[in-house]
Amino acid sequence: MAEHPRHYDILIAGAGFAGSITALVLNNCGFKVCVMEKGKHPRFAIGESSTPIADMILRSLSSQYNLPWLYDFSRYGSWQQSHPEIACGIKRGFSYFKHYPGKPFYTDTRHSNELLVAASVSDSMSDTNWFRSDFDAFLAAKLKAYGIDYYDTTEIEAAVRSNGQWTFSTNRKDDKMTIRASFLIDATGSGLLAKKLFSVKSSAADFLTDSFAVFSHFDDLPTWMEILQQKNIPTADYPYNADRSALHHILDEGWIWALRFNNDRTSWGFALNGNNASLQKMSTDEIWNTLQAKYPDIHRILSKSALSAEPGRIIQSPRLQGKLEKCFGDGWLAMPHTIGFIDPLFSTGIAYSLAGIERIVQMLYENRDFDRPLYARLKAYEATVFEELKLIDLLVAGCYNTMQHFQLFNAWSMLYFAFTIVYEQRRLNNLPVQYFLEAGNPRVQEIAQTTYKDLLKLTGQTSISQQEIEVFTDTVRERIKPYNTAGLLNPAAKNMYHHTVAEL
Ligand SMILES: Cc1cc2nc3c(=O)[nH]c(=O)nc-3n(C[C@H](O)[C@H](O)[C@H](O)COP(=O)(O)OP(=O)(O)OC[C@H]3O[C@@H](n4cnc5c(N)ncnc54)[C@H](O)[C@@H]3O)c2cc1C
Incomplete structure (x- = not known):
């Protein structure tokens, strides 16, 4: 077995955007870093919609760690101006459209079956849908440009720790190599590496949310705005073109x-309630066909669809939720997305991964020798990540509980937008942010938990009256009042929120 002559401070496993950006930042902090990826770029990757929080963090990483080119990726306009060759999409906000079984999509002048929440003021200033295949490949190329050793199609087979050093046995297409490093960052996006190397278990047992996904990429899909127009549904008071957003169709099943x-x-993909026994018994094709048969306008969209060359097939995930039982050990730590994942609802993934980079880099920068004080920080990191996953889980689980009652869904989801405002405001005002979405803020926790209990009481009933829905909505409005700078749940807004975040 060949021994690699170089000794690294840090080996990062996984060259998704999180692993690559972490490597670039740590390299600029003076660490000798290498990145090991089991696949090869460009490759298909899911998880694409950014948020204002993600953009803020990208800008902050860019300026703090001298990566000026990263800044451009924080807005659609600057991204496309500087890198038109890297595909992305305009994301002006979050849009939701409720569909009922057997019925074409319909609504009324109060937009009872729609919810549009703007996050940015214009297309050029907007968040983005990352075409991960292009973007992740660009970042991997940057690794090389910065002189960071990058091994693709390589996997770690075993790791031995002795005298504060790792010896990794790696395999690249049967070419075995030994690499030494002081520290390992697991950015592989699943619990499998931690399980293989450190016997750390991953489990979904703690989560309230139980969902799975069926998804792919499609070419030339008809736009939803076009379909609304054909149906004569007025869209004049939409805050933006709904196809230029993270567009959600809400079904009873997910x-x-x-x-x-x-x-x-x-x-395009379904995220479906894992408690649905009949869906659970179906094959991927059966799920795809059954849901189209049930929702006429979903059929209308998909009947004209063609699978993109990549990935070229419809993919079904197992249960999406998972959480490692520990986030670090002697000489290693896992990044937040590797530690746990709940569900793509609210697109927390990219922002959360980027927030993790900030945190991890800070910890390592301040503990360059990887000695004892680092582990006290890692203990706190673990507690923080677990608390954050708990809040995201609660917010998402509440949504799955209300998908059959769009007014309740609408009211409940305002907790996410309100907590986002609190977190964004803190960042904008340069106040310290310890927890993503203020998950450690006792008031936020109390509001989330109390409201979740109220929600469960309602959705556990055999029927829910309009008056009960209105009382619940009033309660949420009252509870989020201290944070609600965006007029959320103001009846005059008619579910059309023109701007929720502070000027960025
Ligand atoms: C169905 C679905 C939809 C999603 N939608 C959204 C969304 O709209 N918005 C959002 O913000 N987030 C979304 N997410 C979450 C999003 O995928 C993650 O936040 C994001 O991918 C994190 O990127 P990453 O770089 O950490 O990990 P990944 O993209 O998972 O990258 C990990 C890399 O590690 C490599 N790897 C794996 N194992 C090994 C190994 N043993 N050794 C070396 N390399 C390895 C992989 O090949 C991969 O390149 C979604 C997730 C799912 C499952």
Whole structure:
């Protein structure tokens, strides 16, 4: 077995955007870093919609760690101006459309079956849908440009720790190599590496949310705005073109995401309630066909669809939720997305991964020798991540509970938008942010938990009256009042929120 002559401070496993950006930042902090990826770029990857929080963190990483080119990726306009060759999509906000079984989509002048929440003021200033295949490949190329050793199609087979050093046995297409490093960052996006190397278990047992996904990329999908127009549904008071957003179709069984890119591709997928016994018994094709047969306008969209060359097939995930039982050990730590994942609803993934980079880099920068004080910080990191996953889980679980009652869904989801406002405001005002979405803020926790209990009481009933829905909505409005700078749940807004975040 060949021994690699170089000794690294840090080996990062996984060259998704999180692993690559972490490597670039740590390299600029003076660490000797290498990145090991089991696949090869460009490759298909799911998880694409950014948020204002993600953009803020990208800008902050860019300026703090001297990566000026990263800044451009924080807005659609600057991204496409500097890198038109890297596909992405405009994401002006979050849009939701409720569909009822057997009925074409319909609504009324109060937009009772729609919810549009703007996050940015214009297309050029907007968040983005990342075409991960292009973007992740660009970042991997940057690794090389910065002189960071990058091994693709390589996996770690074993790790031995002795005298504060790792010796990794790696395998690249049967070419075995030994690599030494002081520290390992697991950015592989699943619990499998931690399980293989450190016997750390991953489990979904703690989660309230139980969902799975069926998804792919499609070419030339008809736009939803076009379909609304054909149906004579007025859209004049929409805050933006709904196809230029993270577009969600809400079904009784779960929800659909539609994220468009500017290369005529759309990431389109169902995220479905895992408690649905009949769906659980079906094959991927049966699920795809059954849901189209049940929802006429979903059929209308998909009947004209063609699978994109990549991935070229419809993918079904197992249960999406998972959480490692520990987030670090002697000489290693896992990044937040590797530690746990709940569900793509609210697109927390990219922002959360980026927030993790900030945190991890800070910890390592301040503990360059990887000695004892680092582990006290890692203990706190673990507690923080677990608390954050708990809040995201609660917010998402509440949504799955209300998908049959769109007014309740609408009211409940305002907790996410309100907590986002609190977190964004803290960041904008340069106040310390310890927890993603203020998950450790006792008031936020109390509001989330109390409201979740109220919600469960309602959705556990055999029927829910309009008056009960209105009382619940009033309660949420009252509870989020201290944070609600965006007029959320103001009846005059008619579910159309023109701007929720502070000027960025
Ligand atoms: C169905 C679905 C939809 C999603 N939608 C959204 C969304 O709209 N918005 C959002 O913000 N987030 C979304 N997410 C979450 C999103 O995928 C993650 O936040 C994001 O992918 C994190 O990127 P990453 O770089 O950490 O991990 P990944 O993209 O998972 O990258 C990990 C990399 O590690 C490599 N790897 C794996 N194992 C090994 C190994 N043993 N050794 C070396 N390399 C390895 C993989 O090949 C891969 O390249 C979604 C997730 C799912 C499952």
